[in-house]
Amino acid sequence: MHNRCMIDPRLITLRVFARCGTVGATAELTGYSPSAVSAQLRELQRVLGMQLLTKDGRGVRLTATGRFLVAGSDTLIAEWESLRAAAMEAGDQVQSRFGLGGFSTAAAQLLAPLAATLRSTRPLLEVQVLEANPARCFDLLVAERIDLAVVVAMQSDTYGEDDPRFEQTVLLDDPLDVIIPSNHPLASRETVTLEELASEPWITEAAGSTYHSLFTAAFTAVGVTPRIAHEAVEWETQIAFVGAGLGVGLLPRLAPLRSAENVVRLRITGKGKPARRIVAAVRRGSIASPLIQESLGILQVRANHILAARPEDDL
Template identity: 70%
Template sequence: MIDPRLTTLRTFAACGTVAATAELTGYSASAVSGQLRELQQALGMTLLVKDGRGLRLTSTGRYLVRRSDELAAMWEDIRAGALGAGDQAPTHFGIGGFSTASSNLLAPLAATLRTTRPEISVHVIEASPTRCFELLVAERIDLAVIVSMQGNVQVEEDDRFESI
């Protein structure tokens, strides 16, 4: 499992503020600050610096986030392979999407999964496309259904996301 402090750093990079990171992860703002501070101390590197009333990533922090995105993708591949090799299913599955997708696609999917795979805890989150990306990075959901909009940089230029 990847260090949860690293996931918090990745979420901070996606959200831009401690408050938004706290809201997205379900931690308090002081817990987020503490995790970020502990990660810097454990690594012996400056990952964040004060910027006005907030924080911003240093070049070292940006590098670590970029590489940790690769690590997270590799971990997901390993985890999926291990689940498949043992004929095991995940125990939690989070899906998110915009309002129409949530009601017309995701709610029926969740109902079907709950009936056919009762061992899986399924939760649906209705959210904007930007919020869905943040939830994916924060590992709060596993799948997002969004409308692909022209010029959506997150889908077009970010290897973490796949358009189908």
């Protein structure tokens, strides 16, 4: 089930553990049971003759050797991905399984068409799509659960933009719109500036969530400190709050507004044009693979379609 990689799966497990720090979380992420993860790590130490873990409180922690090994394995993984990709390209071969990951709106607008296209062009390819937030998508890439992820570019605290484990390709910039109640004085406008909405009560996501940093970045860019009145988790909830007149919010252009009764969507103008950058990420080395290349091409076309359907003042 977990056997598409030429590198010992136990080393992959160790890498995931290095990321999340506990056996339980590693188990959840890799799809193993906690006992299996524990046994794998023990076995890995035995085979290599190295002590990789130490007890630390009620958990375990990587030793210096363990951290060293994980850090060094980055290039090893990349090397293998690169070799595989080159061999695939050289031999015009077909891959059997292909895992995709992405967050909700991207999954709907980009990943679903991609999966559909691949399903028709490569009938015997087993495509699997996993919906997950960007941070988890990167985790899933490391865990080799997925091979390509469509995520929002972010300077996460754990994964940087130039992480040696990944290669990222910009697909499109998705501008953030404002949603306001339809009985709001500005509701008849086409566009607004953030300054005009500075004093409004804002509805955002919980701090620490995927999009909260986008929210704050948008306002710091124009030098305004918004008043956060409410917090929602799902877009739908946020839209409902706005519809109920509780405040205003930011909504990515790609997020649909279908179920919105009393809400209008306005484009933002002015010097601060907040947007989220949507990128495709793959494991480093695998980008030359023909399957990855084809997928990136399809995503790019799809992204261009989306961009072409927009007013020209949005770039």
